[in-house]
Amino acid sequence: MASLLSERKETMRDIFGETLLQFSQEDEKVYIVDGDLANSTKIDIVAMENPQKFLQMGIAEQNMLSVCSGLAATGLQPWAVTFAAFLSKRAIDQIQVQIAQPNLNVKMVGGYSGLLTGLTGKTHQSLEDIAIFRSLANMTVLAPADSVEVKKMMEFAREYDGPVYIRLARDPYPIIFNEDYNFQIGKAVYLKEGTDLTIISTGTQTSRAIEAAELLQEEGLSIAVLHMPSIKPLDEAAVVKAAEKTGYIVTAEEHSIYGGLGSAVAEVLAENKPTPMQRIGVKDLNSESAPNEELLNKYGLSVSHMADVIRIALKK
Structure with missing residues (x-):
């Protein structure tokens, strides 16, 4: 019996960075907002190739999400990117009050989710982020299984008007889906x-x-x-x-x-x-x-x- 899993593996974060660069080049409204982890989350490709669309907030997640709220309120589409642990726990008040309640068009991406965070230490692991984001009104919560689904989810999020949380992993995972896979919100x-x-x-x-x-x-x-x-x-x-x-x-x-x-x-x-x-x-x-x-x-x-x-x- 042939396995459903491809022998080929890809990292979610590599595809994520490449796709986000493409979005930033194609859409004048898209801005990438970083919490000093661009090398780990692979959005440093945006900083290098499209720096005018890359905003560095430093290790200040609460301020980062406040900035995203302001950007979205002017009609822009900010993508806030950091580790899932920091996004879901350090900045939750700003996310709830300034993004979820007013239903603003902010895309939040938590890298290094779950247990397998490359020996970065337990402070960098996130086992609660789904529960936290799921509890917020107006919030869409997504978790892709492979790199193909990452890109499909990002394409959905780009067109969707409202706050979205996407949970990404650090390490390579087997490819499950073909390129013609059609991701649909709310569908298993x-x-x-x-x-x-x-x-x-x-x-x-x-x-x-x-x-x-x-x-x-x-x-x-x-x-x-x-x-x-x-x-x-x-x-x-x-x-x-x-x-x-x-x-x-x-x-x-x-x-x-x-x-x-x-x-x-x-x-x-x-x-x-x-x-x-x-x-x-x-x-x-x-x-x-x-x-x-x-x-x-x-x-x-x-x-x-x-x-x-x-x-x-x-x-x-």
């Missing part, structure tokens, strides 16, 4: 059909969900994989349909189990289709710095851990 994507159980995943965890499902298929289990790139708005109809079809849901995300995708799915099921489910994510724990595989294993996000959770669930 069935990547693999199955009848025994459905994994609903988002962002970086989707490629691991595919690996787990393919591993279990070799054992005779039929596991569906439903990718949820749009966490808010959520494809509630797809969640209910998956519950009706397989009767068991496992959510998977590189995020806390509280307030993120797992919570969103549980809310839908509780209100529409009560169904047995499990949430795979970081439990009620603070993270730490370590190599990627060690972090995935310790916090229960690895492919082998996901497969174990599903095996146990199906035995009940």
Whole structure:
């Protein structure tokens, strides 16, 4: 059986930087606002090739988002870029009061999201950003699974009038989607059909969900994989349909189990289709710095851990 995952891997941040440069060159309204992390987030390509559209705010995230609010109020489209941990926690008051409440056209991109932040330390990891942004009225929350989806989401965000948060990862991930993939806001994507159980995943965890499902298929289990790139708005109809079809849901995300995708799915099921489910994510724990595989294993996000959770669930 051929894998759904390409052998080719690409980093989200490289495609992001190249696409943002293109936007800044094509659209006079687009400005890139940096929090002194352009080399890490790969938007330094804008600073080098289109410097008049690059605004350096330094290590001052609260001021950075206030500046973005002002730019958007004049009709411009600012893209605020920093690490997800800093964007979601250091500047949340400015985002809520000056961007979300007035429903301004600011695009916020959190790089280095989740656990796997390249040994930068636990202060740079973000396990709460989905929960934080999801709680804000008027906010759209997106988490791509690969570099192709990053570009498609950015194209959507550029045309969408309103605040958008996009969550990006640091490291390379396998390509899942073809170039003709059509991202749609509020729509889930069935990547693999199955009848025994459905994994609903988002962002970086989707490629691991595919690996787990393919591993279990070799054992005779039929596991569906439903990718949820749009966490808010959520494809509630797809969640209910998956519950009706397989009767068991496992959510998977590189995020806390509280307030993120797992919570969103549980809310839908509780209100529409009560169904047995499990949430795979970081439990009620603070993270730490370590190599990627060690972090995935310790916090229960690895492919082998996901497969174990599903095996146990199906035995009940």
